[in-house]
Amino acid sequence: MNKAILHDHLDGGLRPSTALELAKNDSYKPLLEIENISSFFDRSSSSSLEDYLEAFIHTTALMNKYDNLERIAFEAAEDMHNCGINLYESRYAPLYSVNNNLSIKDVLGAINSGFKQAENLYGIKSGLILCGMRNDKKNVESVGEIAVKYRDLIIGFDIAGPELNFRPSLFSSTFKKVKNAGVNITIHAGEGDSVESIKDALENGAKRIGHGVRIIEDINLENNEMGETASLIHDNQIPLEICITSNIHTNMYKSYDSHPIKDLVDLGFNISLNTDNRLMSNTDIVKEMNICKDIGIKNPENLLEMSASYSFLN
Ligand SMILES: [Zn+2]
Structure with a gap:
């Protein structure tokens, strides 16, 4: 049976040892002064979203060269393979890596080359979903154009970054163009914003919803009555x-027990289990499956197998 990861950020999944090695090679000072690189990146007890997001400044800073990107992509796929995954969807906001020495085509080429190396070694298939940053309209428009132009080098399009006040419909013309070009769309929604944001994502062509957990707010759990969007x-x-x-670390829910995943599984929603940011959350899919078991979800492997059936890699 195939097992898939559908939601994992490339810049949120570097190995701490790789980050340190690349920082040394590139004389990237902020990381060289750090005593314990793993605990520096582990933002599991971060007090705010800002603190959590600050860690990404240092990973994206290292994703500025062809070789670095290729290695980071290869290792992400290798780590997924080591957790029993054979379909890996990775996502990234590619303009972070574009500079005078690295064109967008180089960025996509380097990441795909790393994925290909992992496929040749382990058989794992990987593909890239491009993210536009929703707090920057120009960025979303540019990444949308890139998605259309290089649609053969990618598997999907998404918007990431702060969700509140940046609903998908702000970018509806971009989503239309991307959809018309035949590119699959998934949208982060129902994480930092409410059910309305999920509805908005569906109206803008999302085939899947990134997170989407707040759909629980559209359900009366006393009688299981569902609202329109649910x-x-x-x-x-x-x-x-x-x-x-990831939801616990960004302070959406206080504890694993109060996370709505079990209710959603029990209600028959189509739930895919994912990792989001393995480095900052100090997690991997084996740990996430164990959490599922701890909170009463019997066969979390099933969630990964179901994910494989609607992967954009198919
Ligand atoms: Zn995400």
Whole structure:
């Protein structure tokens, strides 16, 4: 059986040892002054989203060369393979890596080359979903154009970054162009914003919802009555790319027990289990499966197998 990861950020998944080695090679000072690189990147007890996001400044700073990107992509796929995954969807905001010495074509080429090396060694298939940064309209428009132009080098399009006040419909013309070009769309929604944001994502062409956990707010848990958007998601079995630990670390839920994933599974939603940012959350998919078991989800492997059936890699 195939097992898939659908929601994992390339810049959130570097190995700490690789980050340190690349920082040394590139004389990247901020990381060279750090005593314990793993605990520096581990933002599991971060007090704010800002603190959590600050760690990405240092990973993206190292993703500025062809060889670095190729290695980071290869290692991400290798780490997924070592956790039993054979379909890996990775996502990244590619303009972070474009500079005078690295064109967008180089960026996509380097990442795909790393993925290909892992496929040749282990058989794992990987593909890249491009993220536009929703707090920067120009960025979303540019990444949308890149997605259309290089649609043969990628598997999907998404918007990431702060969700509140940046609903998908702000970028509806970009989503239309991307969809018309035949590129698959998934959208981060229902994480930092409410059910309305999920509805908005569906209206803008999302085939899957990144996180989407706040769909629980559209359900009366006393009698399981669902609102309009929850019914739409449930009846059409639209996959929700759920990342439990990430939600705890960004302070959405206080504890694993209060996370809605079990209720959503029990209600028959199409739930995909994911990692989001392995480095900052100090996690991997084996740990996420163990968390599932701890909170009463019997066969979390099933969630990974189901994910494989609606992967954009198919
Ligand atoms: Zn994410």
